[in-house]
Amino acid sequence: MTANVVVMVILLSDPRVAAVPVRESGEPLVRLDASFGPARARVRRGLADRLAHARRDLPPGIAIRVVEGHRSVADQRSIVAAYATEVRAAHPEAGPDEVRRLTSRFVAPVDVAPHVAGAAVDLTLVDACGDDLDLGTPIDATPEQSDGACYFAAAGIGADARAHRDLLARVLGGAGLVNYPTEWWHWSFGDRYWALVTGAGAATYGPARVGDGAAA
Incomplete structure (x- = not known):
């Protein structure tokens, strides 16, 4: 399956993202197991299944570590505000x-936020x-901090980093996830951005709260 990596950069602040309707599936949040790392992030069940699928396609000796999944609205607003201050x-x-617009390169407006x-x-x-493999920048390196190297398709990163990003694209894209092209580390499924990129008629996941059918 061809990897769903966006070539043209559509930002999350683009009105086309907010225009995508949401047809909530009602899938619960579940915790990823410890094999995905100590964060034990919460994600929708369908995303958890796809991450497990992607992991099976990795070469021996390489694993996926998830450092963050679901965020509360309050946490998202806090991150938006903090980074907007840096942007100004x-x-x-x-x-x-x-x-x-510039803020949305790094953190999504709350109303469309995939997290x-x-x-x-x-x-x-x-x-x-x-131990972390070389992906070119640390996770959460802003465009300013990394001089744009956080973009998935950034030029000037090393050969190992490029190979590892391409591996992410192959296994995660093959499992149906899409990348947010300003952040090599951010991948999603079922949200409005995913729906716009893939041409789906609607998002299947809207805002979720821990406790709404969530697993411990």
């Missing part, structure tokens, strides 16, 4: 609309000892 400082000439829906994970690859 780095781009003092930017007006409110441009600040919102809030339990539809997204931030992840990396590790070796048999659990």
Whole structure:
């Protein structure tokens, strides 16, 4: 199956993302097991199944470590506010609309946020000892901090980092996930961004709360 990696960068602030309808499936949040790392992140059940599928396609000695999944609305708002402050400082000439656009390179507006829906994970690859493989930047390196190297298709990263990103694209895209192209580590399924990129008629996951049928 061809990997669902976006070539043209559509940001989460794009009105086309918010225009995608949501037909909530009602799938619960479940905790990933410890084989995906100590975070034991919560995600929708369908995403958990697809991550397990992707893991089976990895070469021996390489594993997926998920560092974050579902976020509360309050946590998302806090991250948006903090990064927007950084953006204003780095781009003092930017007006409110441009600040919102630039902020969405790194963190989604709350109303369309894949993490809030339990539809997204931030992840990396590790070796048999659990040590991080080279992906070019740390997880959560902002565009300013990394000089754009956090973009999935960034030029100028090393050969090992490129090979590892391509491996992510193959196994995660093969399992039906899509990448947010400004963050090599962010992959989602079932959210509005996924629906827009894949041409699905609607998102299957809207905002989710722990306790709404969630597993411990």
